[in-house]
Amino acid sequence: MxxxxxxxxxxxxxxxxxxxxxxxxxxxxxxxxxxxxxxxxxxxxxxxxxxxxxxxxxxxxxxxxxxxxxxxxxxxxxxxxxxxxxxxxxxxxxxxxxxxxxxxxxxxxxxxxxxxxxxxxxxxxxxxxxxxxxxxxxxxxxxxxxxxxxxxxxxxxxxxxxxxxxxxxxxxxxxxxxxxxxxxxxxxxxxxxxxxxxxxxxxxxxxxxxxxxxxxxxVDWRRVLAGAVREALSWASGAADYTYHRPSRRGPALRGVVLPSLRRPLPRVAVVIDTSGSMGDDALATALAEVTGVLREVGVRGDRVTVLSVDADVQAASRVTTADQIELKGGGGTDMRVGIRRALDAPHPPSVVIVLTDGYTPWPDEPATCRLIAVLIGAGGPEPPSWAETIRVPTT
Structure with a gap:
């Protein structure tokens, strides 16, 4: 009781x-x-x-x-x-x-x-x-x-x-x-x-x-996708780190000692888009609009979102504030690994990588160094590795 x-x-x-x-x-x-x-x-x-x-x-x-x-x-x-x-x-x-x-x-x-x-x-x-x-x-x-x-x-x-x-x-x-x-x-x-x-x-x-x-x-894929993105961003922003740019409030108690304070980093997001010839424009646009909508809702925008257009190579990479600014280039083969690798090798690597693809692509052999969400367009594509969070978006 x-x-x-x-x-x-x-x-x-x-x-x-x-x-x-x-x-x-x-x-x-x-x-x-x-x-x-x-x-x-x-x-x-x-x-x-x-x-x-x-x-x-x-x-x-x-x-x-x-x-x-x-x-x-x-x-x-x-x-x-x-x-x-x-x-x-x-x-x-x-x-x-x-x-x-x-x-x-x-x-x-x-x-x-x-x-x-x-x-x-x-x-x-x-x-x-x-x-x-x-x-x-x-x-x-x-x-x-x-x-x-x-x-x-x-x-x-x-x-x-x-x-x-x-x-x-x-x-x-x-x-x-x-x-x-x-x-x-x-x-x-x-x-x-x-x-x-x-x-x-x-x-x-x-x-x-x-x-x-x-x-x-x-399955309401929009709700599942929104939940996965929010959860991943929450996880990323919870990774507190120390900084000396703002001294700790406990510093005055220790004369002559400068203590760092804790900060919660704002997450960076990379959206890797499969622009190979097998991707359908309508479904891709729908999924992309959902992703950018969730990012905007949780306050991740501007220079914290990088979009990469990828077929067998990275065809375009840019920081965007709206879905209208995204430039989709490609039409050749498919290898999302190059886009994931380019995103992770950036000077300021992302906390979350979101891959929009039909699934017909090789994947990295090991888990990414950050959270990875695979958004599969259509029902026929093979499953990504088990370490990736997978969401399927129907084409009809």
């Missing part, structure tokens, strides 16, 4: 879960995978990314069983829809207001739960609360949701950021669901939903779309 909590009415709480699972049996596996952690530090109920459900005893006492059943389903929905995993892919500026992210996620969930006839406690938000259209994902709702204010917190299992009551992954005695187990639960739930719907059972449109995506996934 976290916090000093009065006795939890487990009979009432578990009766509500039983009611939720009985009335919507396709959710039973997910509901019964949640372990209960009583605590006074959570205002109502919340979940972490390990499928632990933190419960306020006072909230259980004050809430009817029918509404508690709805809250059980609401919290399970955060985990089934992998809200914390999706939140991890947001830009840092959007993730910073975790409760605003939570509100957008609640809009995505409650829209379906209310359509399904579930009772929820007063104060729940829906898209209509903010004059937003129904049936969207939380990423689409974010721009229309105001700053969080005093919104309730559903925990790190929703917005992805640690909550005050989180046990985290360090408590060996706390029950937890691994990511592999979570994927199995999601798939089992999606299969149960599909069977329920085919049996002419009522299933909200949002849950139907979710089940179809789990069982027959269509």
């Amino acid at each position: 976290t916090g000093h909590a009065p006795d939890l009415d487990r009979t009432k709480l578990l009766a509500a879960r039983f009611r939720a699972a009985s009335e919507r049996p396709y959710l039973a596996s997910a509901l019964y995978s949640l372990s209960v952690v009583p605590t006074t530090t959570v205002p109502t109920m919340g979940v972490d990314r390990y499928w632990r459900c933190y419960v306020s005893p006072a909230f259980v006492d004050a809430t009817p069983v029918e509404e508690l059943a709805g809250v059980w389903i609401h919290e399970a929905a955060h985990l089934l829809r992998d809200h914390h995993g999706r939140a991890d892919l947001l830009a840092p500026g959007l993730r910073r207001d975790r409760l605003r992210v939570n509100i957008a996620q609640d809009c995505e969930i409650n829209d379906d739960l209310i359509a399904d006839g579930l009772s929820l406690p007063a104060g729940r938000v829906t898209p209509a609360t903010y004059d937003l259209p129904p049936g969207r994902l939380f990423e689409e709702y974010l721009s229309g949701v105001p700053a969080s204010g005093g919104a309730l917190d559903c925990g790190s299992g929703a917005h992805g950021e640690p909550a005050p009551w989180d046990l985290g992954d360090t408590d060996g005695n706390a029950a937890r669901v691994t990511e592999a187990e979570a994927k199995a639960i999601r798939r089992h739930t999606a299969e149960a939903m599909r069977a329920h719907h085919r049996g002419r059972g009522n299933l909200p449109a949002g849950w139907r779309r979710w089940a179809e995506q789990v069982l027959e996934p269509t």
